[in-house]
Amino acid sequence: MSNNPNNWPLWEIFIQSKRGLEHKHVGSLHAADPQMAIENARDVYTRRQEGQSIWVVPAGAISSSQPEDAAMLFDPADDKTYRHPTFYTMPEGAKYI
Amino acid sequence: MTDLTILEERFQAKIDAELKIEPKDWMPEKYRKNLIRQISQHAHSEVVGMLPEGNWITRAPSLRRKAILLAKVQDEAGHGLYLYSAAETLGTSREQTIDDLLSGKAKYSSIFNYPTLTWADIGAVGWLVDGAAIMNQVMLCRTSYGPYARAMVRICKEESFHQRQGYEIMAVLANGTPEQKEMAQDALNRWWWPSLMMFGPTDANSPHSAESMKWKIKRQSNDELRQIFIDRTVQQAEVIGLSVPDPALKWNEATQHYDWGTIDWSEFNNVVAGNGPCNKERMVARNKAHDEGAWVREAALAYAAKKLKRKAA
Numbered sequence: 001m002s003n004n005p006n007n008w009p010l011w012e013i014f015i016q017s018k019r020g021l022e023h024k025h026v027g028s029l030h031a032a033d034p035q036m037a038i039e040n041a042r043d044v045y046t047r048r049q050e051g052q053s054i055w056v057v058p059a060g061a062i063s064s065s066q067p068e069d070a071a072m073l074f075d076p077a078d079d080k081t082y083r084h085p086t087f088y089t090m091p092e093g094a095k096y097i
Numbered sequence: 098m099t100d101l102t103i104l105e106e107r108f109q110a111k112i113d114a115e116l117k118i119e120p121k122d123w124m125p126e127k128y129r130k131n132l133i134r135q136i137s138q139h140a141h142s143e144v145v146g147m148l149p150e151g152n153w154i155t156r157a158p159s160l161r162r163k164a165i166l167l168a169k170v171q172d173e174a175g176h177g178l179y180l181y182s183a184a185e186t187l188g189t190s191r192e193q194t195i196d197d198l199l200s201g202k203a204k205y206s207s208i209f210n211y212p213t214l215t216w217a218d219i220g221a222v223g224w225l226v227d228g229a230a231i232m233n234q235v236m237l238c239r240t241s242y243g244p245y246a247r248a249m250v251r252i253c254k255e256e257s258f259h260q261r262q263g264y265e266i267m268a269v270l271a272n273g274t275p276e277q278k279e280m281a282q283d284a285l286n287r288w289w290w291p292s293l294m295m296f297g298p299t300d301a302n303s304p305h306s307a308e309s310m311k312w313k314i315k316r317q318s319n320d321e322l323r324q325i326f327i328d329r330t331v332q333q334a335e336v337i338g339l340s341v342p343d344p345a346l347k348w349n350e351a352t353q354h355y356d357w358g359t360i361d362w363s364e365f366n367n368v369v370a371g372n373g374p375c376n377k378e379r380m381v382a383r384n385k386a387h388d389e390g391a392w393v394r395e396a397a398l399a400y401a402a403k404k405l406k407r408k409a410a
Contacts (some may be wrong), residue, residue: 007192028182030191033401044178047171054402067122
């Protein structure tokens, strides 16, 4: 990545498509400041009514897990099927459960 | 086995299992390089592709056509941006990518080195050029690199209106006055062969193909896609009463495909080498836009710094 201070920084863009739904990551763009990032995101990612709210986050502000840590982080959930409702045997004839 | 071989085998196993590769995953250097080359070329094509069409925005024959063309050209800018972002996830900087285009080091699709001489050319570009691009892009929605595939899904959703508006322009002209029909036929005559060249060299002569297929960057060969495009487009030309400029074109009952003539690859190579009708004009236009926009980029940064300082004070 270029760290040239003469370049506009990179922003990650999150769009909420409808009230009540989550903001979802759609991609990234370069802009000089947050306001410009929002305005550019409007043009780049919502030309067809894809959104009604925009979040912009400086790309450098995002920390993420590493692929090599995936097993350590996520494997422990594999053998805990009792966390799902289908794990349990319900008596025949019981309703609304 | 060396560590590298183990990593490579694991990588290929993921690809074979149809798992997407994401930016932080280990990948062979050549996979990364191939993708950077392909995605940035693709992005440059979207951006340079705005020039031949932008040529007609002020002269579109009606307000309806003008609004449509503006929306289409704006989409191409957006598509360029989606793709530049995807390329950036592979560790290249935007600045470097743009510099490579401006210096002529990076390529873009040769089709944009042809001129748009009449309004019918805008119809032909939408119908044929976008039509050919869509064939490739639909395939790329399933490409193995996650960010590229996601950008392509977004692009494909938007691209289908591009082809339809072009075909509509051609249909209207083909059903118009004899002069209008002739203009449409002339545009088809000039754009047909260059559109077929867009699929790239024949499979036998395609240097990057085997590796790209193994890594599922590409999933169908140049020749396969070209044949599907011909089969579909010839039928569409018939519907609007235009004829495809290929005397060898003939339906083949046995293969259920059209047989067709031969591409003049010397023309293709010549345009790729920089000697097409508009290569120089396109590069001058891109460099001019970049240079003349420099003060805007600087002013925006200075303004952002000033605002930040005021906020802190």
